Amino acid sequence: MITMSENDTFDQILDKLNEINEKLDRLLQDTNNSNIxxxxxxxxxxxxxxxxxxxxxxxxxxxxxxxxxxxxxxxxxxxxxxxxxxxxxxxxxxxxxxxxxxxxxxxxxxxxxxxxxxxxx
Amino acid sequence: MSFTLAVHSSKGGTGKTSIAINLAGVYASEGYNVCLLDFDFKAPSFTNFFKIKPRYWINDVLHDRCSIKDAVNDISNDFDTSGRLYVGLTDPDIESIREISSKDRDWQAKALRFLIRAKKELIDSGIDVVILDTSPGIDYESINAVAASDYVAVVVKQNYTCIKSTEQVIDGIYNILHKNCAIIENMCHDGYLYPKNSKNQNTPVVESIPCMCDITAKTDNDLIVFSEPDHVFSKAMYKISQNITKMG
CATH class of the missing domain: 1.10.10.10 (Winged helix-like DNA-binding domain superfamily/Winged helix DNA-binding domain)
Structure with a gap:
Protein backbone atom coordinates (compact mmCIF):
# COMPACT_ATOMS: atom_id res chain seq x y z
CA MET A 1 0.00 0.00 0.00
CA ILE A 2 1.34 3.44 -0.97
CA THR A 3 1.30 5.97 1.84
CA MET A 4 0.63 9.69 1.53
CA SER A 5 4.30 10.54 2.01
CA GLU A 6 5.34 8.06 -0.73
CA ASN A 7 2.82 9.69 -3.06
CA ASP A 8 4.37 13.07 -2.32
CA THR A 9 7.82 11.69 -3.04
CA PHE A 10 6.66 10.29 -6.44
CA ASP A 11 5.13 13.65 -7.30
CA GLN A 12 8.37 15.38 -6.41
CA ILE A 13 10.37 12.92 -8.57
CA LEU A 14 7.97 13.49 -11.46
CA ASP A 15 8.31 17.26 -11.10
CA LYS A 16 12.10 16.96 -11.08
CA LEU A 17 12.05 14.72 -14.17
CA ASN A 18 9.84 17.18 -16.03
CA GLU A 19 12.22 19.95 -15.02
CA ILE A 20 15.18 17.96 -16.38
CA ASN A 21 13.27 17.34 -19.62
CA GLU A 22 12.60 21.04 -20.06
CA LYS A 23 16.26 21.85 -19.38
CA LEU A 24 17.34 19.26 -21.96
CA ASP A 25 14.97 20.79 -24.52
CA ARG A 26 16.43 24.23 -23.85
CA LEU A 27 19.98 22.85 -24.11
CA LEU A 28 19.16 21.20 -27.45
CA GLN A 29 17.66 24.44 -28.73
CA ASP A 30 20.75 26.36 -27.58
CA THR A 31 23.09 23.79 -29.18
CA ASN A 32 21.30 24.16 -32.50
CA ASN A 33 21.44 27.96 -32.40
CA SER A 34 24.57 28.65 -30.35
CA ASN A 35 27.22 30.98 -31.71
CA ILE A 36 25.81 30.91 -35.21
CA MET B 1 11.31 -9.94 -53.42
CA SER B 2 11.51 -6.30 -54.43
CA PHE B 3 14.45 -4.31 -55.72
CA THR B 4 15.48 -1.22 -57.64
CA LEU B 5 17.87 -1.48 -60.58
CA ALA B 6 19.68 1.46 -62.17
CA VAL B 7 20.77 0.85 -65.76
CA HIS B 8 23.79 3.10 -66.15
CA SER B 9 26.90 3.50 -68.29
CA SER B 10 30.02 5.60 -68.17
CA LYS B 11 29.62 6.72 -71.79
CA GLY B 12 26.68 7.44 -74.07
CA GLY B 13 25.41 5.22 -76.89
CA THR B 14 25.91 1.89 -75.12
CA GLY B 15 22.28 0.73 -75.48
CA LYS B 16 21.10 1.44 -71.93
CA THR B 17 17.59 2.47 -72.87
CA SER B 18 16.94 -0.55 -75.11
CA ILE B 19 18.20 -2.83 -72.33
CA ALA B 20 16.22 -1.05 -69.56
CA ILE B 21 12.95 -1.11 -71.51
CA ASN B 22 13.27 -4.72 -72.62
CA LEU B 23 14.37 -5.86 -69.15
CA ALA B 24 11.22 -4.25 -67.75
CA GLY B 25 9.22 -6.22 -70.33
CA VAL B 26 10.93 -9.47 -69.32
CA TYR B 27 10.26 -9.01 -65.60
CA ALA B 28 6.60 -8.09 -66.26
CA SER B 29 6.15 -11.12 -68.52
CA GLU B 30 7.55 -13.28 -65.72
CA GLY B 31 4.79 -12.07 -63.40
CA TYR B 32 6.61 -9.31 -61.51
CA ASN B 33 4.94 -5.93 -61.07
CA VAL B 34 7.38 -3.56 -62.73
CA CYS B 35 7.80 0.19 -62.81
CA LEU B 36 10.16 1.60 -65.43
CA LEU B 37 11.24 5.21 -64.94
CA ASP B 38 13.07 7.45 -67.40
CA PHE B 39 15.86 9.11 -65.45
CA ASP B 40 17.62 10.69 -68.40
CA PHE B 41 16.48 14.30 -68.03
CA LYS B 42 19.02 15.66 -70.53
CA ALA B 43 18.07 13.35 -73.40
CA PRO B 44 14.64 11.80 -72.64
CA SER B 45 13.59 9.10 -75.07
CA PHE B 46 10.66 7.19 -73.58
CA THR B 47 8.13 9.30 -75.50
CA ASN B 48 9.45 7.58 -78.66
CA PHE B 49 8.67 4.13 -77.26
CA PHE B 50 5.47 4.71 -75.37
CA LYS B 51 2.77 6.63 -77.19
CA ILE B 52 1.11 8.05 -74.11
CA LYS B 53 0.42 11.57 -72.98
CA PRO B 54 1.12 11.55 -69.25
CA ARG B 55 -0.73 13.83 -66.88
CA TYR B 56 2.50 14.31 -64.95
CA TRP B 57 6.16 13.75 -65.79
CA ILE B 58 8.93 12.37 -63.56
CA ASN B 59 10.20 15.98 -63.56
CA ASP B 60 7.03 16.88 -61.62
CA VAL B 61 7.83 14.30 -58.94
CA LEU B 62 11.29 15.79 -58.38
CA HIS B 63 9.76 19.28 -58.26
CA ASP B 64 7.30 18.01 -55.63
CA ARG B 65 4.34 18.88 -57.88
CA CYS B 66 2.85 15.39 -57.66
CA SER B 67 3.43 11.98 -56.13
CA ILE B 68 5.10 9.16 -58.03
CA LYS B 69 1.75 7.36 -58.31
CA ASP B 70 0.40 10.32 -60.32
CA ALA B 71 3.36 10.18 -62.71
CA VAL B 72 3.33 6.50 -63.67
CA ASN B 73 1.13 5.02 -66.37
CA ASP B 74 -0.18 1.45 -66.51
CA ILE B 75 0.73 -0.03 -69.90
CA SER B 76 0.19 -3.72 -68.96
CA ASN B 77 -2.73 -4.10 -71.39
CA ASP B 78 -0.60 -2.89 -74.33
CA PHE B 79 1.73 -5.85 -73.92
CA ASP B 80 -0.52 -8.38 -72.19
CA THR B 81 2.01 -9.03 -69.43
CA SER B 82 1.16 -11.32 -66.53
CA GLY B 83 2.60 -8.79 -64.04
CA ARG B 84 1.64 -5.11 -64.09
CA LEU B 85 3.90 -2.85 -66.16
CA TYR B 86 4.03 0.86 -65.36
CA VAL B 87 6.12 3.53 -67.00
CA GLY B 88 7.10 7.04 -65.91
CA LEU B 89 8.19 9.46 -68.62
CA THR B 90 10.51 12.44 -68.54
CA ASP B 91 9.46 15.65 -70.22
CA PRO B 92 11.30 15.99 -73.58
CA ASP B 93 10.42 19.67 -73.91
CA ILE B 94 13.57 21.78 -74.24
CA GLU B 95 12.38 24.16 -71.49
CA SER B 96 12.19 21.26 -69.04
CA ILE B 97 15.65 20.03 -70.05
CA ARG B 98 17.03 23.54 -69.52
CA GLU B 99 15.24 23.82 -66.19
CA ILE B 100 16.78 20.60 -64.82
CA SER B 101 20.22 21.49 -66.19
CA SER B 102 20.26 24.71 -64.20
CA LYS B 103 19.46 23.18 -60.81
CA ASP B 104 21.92 23.65 -57.94
CA ARG B 105 23.12 21.12 -55.37
CA ASP B 106 20.44 22.08 -52.81
CA TRP B 107 17.78 21.18 -55.36
CA GLN B 108 19.62 17.96 -56.25
CA ALA B 109 19.78 17.02 -52.56
CA LYS B 110 16.00 17.35 -52.38
CA ALA B 111 15.61 15.45 -55.66
CA LEU B 112 17.56 12.53 -54.18
CA ARG B 113 15.26 12.45 -51.15
CA PHE B 114 12.13 12.68 -53.32
CA LEU B 115 13.47 9.80 -55.41
CA ILE B 116 14.17 7.64 -52.34
CA ARG B 117 10.66 8.42 -51.09
CA ALA B 118 9.13 7.66 -54.51
CA LYS B 119 10.90 4.29 -54.62
CA LYS B 120 9.51 3.43 -51.15
CA GLU B 121 6.00 4.42 -52.24
CA LEU B 122 6.23 2.20 -55.32
CA ILE B 123 7.51 -0.81 -53.36
CA ASP B 124 4.86 -0.25 -50.64
CA SER B 125 2.13 -0.18 -53.29
CA GLY B 126 3.10 -3.62 -54.63
CA ILE B 127 5.78 -2.94 -57.25
CA ASP B 128 8.40 -5.72 -57.25
CA VAL B 129 10.97 -4.27 -59.63
CA VAL B 130 11.76 -0.58 -60.18
CA ILE B 131 14.04 0.06 -63.16
CA LEU B 132 15.70 3.47 -63.61
CA ASP B 133 17.06 4.26 -67.06
CA THR B 134 19.75 6.83 -66.29
CA SER B 135 21.73 9.37 -68.26
CA PRO B 136 25.29 8.29 -69.07
CA GLY B 137 28.37 9.40 -67.13
CA ILE B 138 28.61 11.15 -63.81
CA ASP B 139 26.04 13.85 -63.26
CA TYR B 140 23.59 14.53 -60.45
CA GLU B 141 20.61 12.81 -62.07
CA SER B 142 22.42 9.58 -62.91
CA ILE B 143 24.24 9.32 -59.57
CA ASN B 144 21.03 10.13 -57.67
CA ALA B 145 19.47 7.16 -59.49
CA VAL B 146 22.44 4.95 -58.60
CA ALA B 147 22.32 6.04 -54.95
CA ALA B 148 18.60 5.25 -54.71
CA SER B 149 19.00 1.79 -56.28
CA ASP B 150 19.86 -1.61 -54.84
CA TYR B 151 21.63 -2.87 -57.97
CA VAL B 152 23.43 -1.23 -60.84
CA ALA B 153 23.68 -2.77 -64.30
CA VAL B 154 26.51 -0.95 -66.06
CA VAL B 155 26.40 -1.28 -69.83
CA VAL B 156 29.82 -1.40 -71.46
CA LYS B 157 30.68 -1.05 -75.13
CA GLN B 158 33.78 -2.87 -76.13
CA ASN B 159 36.31 -0.13 -76.64
CA TYR B 160 39.22 1.02 -74.50
CA THR B 161 37.72 4.42 -73.61
CA CYS B 162 34.47 2.91 -72.43
CA ILE B 163 36.22 0.18 -70.43
CA LYS B 164 38.54 2.66 -68.70
CA SER B 165 35.70 5.03 -67.78
CA THR B 166 33.63 2.06 -66.56
CA GLU B 167 36.46 1.11 -64.20
CA GLN B 168 36.27 4.65 -62.85
CA VAL B 169 32.53 4.61 -62.15
CA ILE B 170 32.71 1.16 -60.54
CA ASP B 171 35.58 2.14 -58.23
CA GLY B 172 34.68 5.78 -57.72
CA ILE B 173 30.89 5.62 -57.45
CA TYR B 174 29.27 2.17 -57.15
CA ASN B 175 31.81 0.66 -54.73
CA ILE B 176 31.84 3.79 -52.57
CA LEU B 177 28.03 3.67 -52.36
CA HIS B 178 28.21 -0.11 -51.67
CA LYS B 179 26.08 -1.02 -54.68
CA ASN B 180 25.74 -4.51 -56.04
CA CYS B 181 26.96 -4.05 -59.56
CA ALA B 182 26.91 -6.19 -62.70
CA ILE B 183 28.45 -5.53 -66.11
CA ILE B 184 26.46 -6.01 -69.33
CA GLU B 185 28.72 -6.10 -72.37
CA ASN B 186 26.87 -4.78 -75.38
CA MET B 187 27.68 -4.74 -79.09
CA CYS B 188 30.41 -7.36 -78.60
CA HIS B 189 32.48 -8.85 -81.40
CA ASP B 190 33.53 -12.49 -81.34
CA GLY B 191 35.74 -13.37 -78.44
CA TYR B 192 35.98 -9.77 -77.30
CA LEU B 193 35.03 -10.03 -73.66
CA TYR B 194 35.50 -7.58 -70.79
CA PRO B 195 39.23 -7.74 -70.18
CA LYS B 196 40.14 -10.29 -67.56
CA ASN B 197 42.97 -8.04 -66.40
CA SER B 198 40.52 -5.23 -65.71
CA LYS B 199 40.51 -3.61 -62.26
CA ASN B 200 36.90 -4.76 -61.86
CA GLN B 201 37.51 -8.50 -61.72
CA ASN B 202 35.15 -8.83 -58.75
CA THR B 203 32.28 -7.36 -60.73
CA PRO B 204 30.39 -10.11 -62.58
CA VAL B 205 29.73 -9.89 -66.32
CA VAL B 206 26.09 -11.03 -66.49
CA GLU B 207 25.87 -11.17 -70.27
CA SER B 208 27.79 -10.39 -73.45
CA ILE B 209 25.38 -9.31 -76.17
CA PRO B 210 26.76 -9.68 -79.68
CA CYS B 211 26.85 -6.74 -82.09
CA MET B 212 23.78 -6.98 -84.35
CA CYS B 213 22.98 -4.50 -87.09
CA ASP B 214 19.20 -4.96 -86.87
CA ILE B 215 18.93 -4.13 -83.17
CA THR B 216 19.14 -0.35 -83.42
CA ALA B 217 16.09 -0.19 -85.70
CA LYS B 218 14.16 -2.96 -83.94
CA THR B 219 14.56 -1.49 -80.45
CA ASP B 220 13.87 2.06 -81.57
CA ASN B 221 10.14 2.01 -80.92
CA ASP B 222 9.27 -1.54 -79.96
CA LEU B 223 9.87 -4.04 -77.17
CA ILE B 224 11.72 -6.75 -79.05
CA VAL B 225 11.29 -9.22 -76.16
CA PHE B 226 7.57 -9.30 -77.10
CA SER B 227 7.74 -8.84 -80.89
CA GLU B 228 10.64 -11.31 -81.39
CA PRO B 229 11.06 -13.40 -78.23
CA ASP B 230 13.47 -15.80 -79.99
CA HIS B 231 15.83 -13.04 -81.12
CA VAL B 232 19.39 -13.30 -79.69
CA PHE B 233 18.89 -9.91 -78.02
CA SER B 234 15.61 -11.05 -76.40
CA LYS B 235 17.23 -14.24 -75.10
CA ALA B 236 20.06 -12.14 -73.67
CA MET B 237 17.48 -10.01 -71.81
CA TYR B 238 15.98 -13.12 -70.19
CA LYS B 239 19.44 -14.29 -69.13
CA ILE B 240 20.28 -10.86 -67.66
CA SER B 241 17.01 -10.77 -65.69
CA GLN B 242 17.76 -14.20 -64.18
CA ASN B 243 21.34 -13.26 -63.29
CA ILE B 244 20.33 -9.95 -61.73
CA THR B 245 17.59 -11.63 -59.68
CA LYS B 246 20.21 -14.10 -58.38
CA MET B 247 22.38 -11.19 -57.17
CA GLY B 248 19.94 -10.63 -54.30
Missing part, protein backbone atom coordinates in the same frame (compact mmCIF):
# COMPACT_ATOMS: atom_id res chain seq x y z
CA UNK A 37 25.88 34.29 -36.84
CA UNK A 38 23.87 35.02 -39.97
CA UNK A 39 26.78 34.26 -42.29
CA UNK A 40 27.36 30.87 -40.65
CA UNK A 41 23.65 30.14 -40.79
CA UNK A 42 23.71 30.73 -44.55
CA UNK A 43 26.62 28.35 -44.99
CA UNK A 44 24.93 25.72 -42.84
CA UNK A 45 21.65 26.03 -44.74
CA UNK A 46 23.56 25.45 -47.98
CA UNK A 47 25.21 22.30 -46.54
CA UNK A 48 22.75 20.04 -48.31
CA UNK A 49 23.34 16.30 -48.27
CA UNK A 50 23.50 15.92 -52.05
CA UNK A 51 24.87 12.75 -53.62
CA UNK A 52 28.28 14.25 -54.51
CA UNK A 53 28.74 15.35 -50.89
CA UNK A 54 27.66 11.90 -49.74
CA UNK A 55 30.33 10.28 -51.94
CA UNK A 56 33.02 12.59 -50.58
CA UNK A 57 32.29 11.83 -46.89
CA UNK A 58 34.63 9.48 -45.00
CA UNK A 59 33.41 5.86 -45.06
CA UNK A 60 32.02 5.78 -41.50
CA UNK A 61 30.00 8.99 -41.91
CA UNK A 62 28.84 7.95 -45.39
CA UNK A 63 27.26 4.76 -44.09
CA UNK A 64 25.45 6.68 -41.36
CA UNK A 65 24.36 9.41 -43.80
CA UNK A 66 23.13 6.87 -46.37
CA UNK A 67 21.06 5.14 -43.71
CA UNK A 68 19.61 8.45 -42.48
CA UNK A 69 18.70 9.36 -46.08
CA UNK A 70 16.77 6.10 -46.43
CA UNK A 71 14.94 6.50 -43.09
CA UNK A 72 14.37 10.28 -43.60
CA UNK A 73 14.48 10.80 -39.81
CA UNK A 74 15.83 8.43 -37.17
CA UNK A 75 17.25 7.99 -33.68
CA UNK A 76 20.82 6.78 -33.16
CA UNK A 77 19.31 3.48 -32.05
CA UNK A 78 17.34 3.04 -35.30
CA UNK A 79 20.45 3.80 -37.37
CA UNK A 80 22.53 1.38 -35.25
CA UNK A 81 20.03 -1.43 -35.85
CA UNK A 82 20.61 -1.14 -39.60
CA UNK A 83 24.35 -0.47 -39.65
CA UNK A 84 24.92 -3.10 -36.92
CA UNK A 85 27.17 -0.73 -34.97
CA UNK A 86 26.87 0.36 -31.32
CA UNK A 87 24.22 3.00 -30.59
CA UNK A 88 26.89 5.24 -28.98
CA UNK A 89 29.05 5.00 -32.12
CA UNK A 90 26.13 6.03 -34.37
CA UNK A 91 25.21 8.78 -31.94
CA UNK A 92 28.75 10.12 -32.29
CA UNK A 93 28.64 9.94 -36.13
CA UNK A 94 25.20 11.59 -36.24
CA UNK A 95 26.44 14.40 -34.02
CA UNK A 96 29.42 14.84 -36.35
CA UNK A 97 26.94 15.27 -39.25
CA UNK A 98 25.14 17.89 -37.13
CA UNK A 99 28.42 19.72 -36.39
CA UNK A 100 29.29 19.71 -40.10
CA UNK A 101 25.93 21.39 -40.72
CA UNK A 102 24.43 18.60 -42.83
CA UNK A 103 21.89 17.33 -40.29
CA UNK A 104 20.00 18.66 -37.31
CA UNK A 105 18.48 17.02 -34.28
CA UNK A 106 15.21 17.49 -32.49
CA UNK A 107 13.31 15.96 -29.61
CA UNK A 108 10.16 13.93 -30.13
CA UNK A 109 8.80 12.71 -26.80
CA UNK A 110 11.75 11.23 -24.99
CA UNK A 111 13.74 10.45 -28.13
CA UNK A 112 16.34 12.53 -29.97
CA UNK A 113 15.81 12.33 -33.73
CA UNK A 114 18.20 13.28 -36.52
CA UNK A 115 17.20 14.57 -39.93
CA UNK A 116 18.70 16.25 -42.98
CA UNK A 117 17.48 19.71 -43.95
CA UNK A 118 13.90 20.56 -43.12
CA UNK A 119 12.89 21.87 -46.55
CA UNK A 120 11.58 18.49 -47.68
CA UNK A 121 8.30 17.90 -45.89
Missing amino acids: NDKDKESIISNSMDVMTLISLPEHLRTTATTLLKLEQATANEIAEITEKERAVESNYLNQLVKLGYAYKFRKGKQIYFKFDDNVN
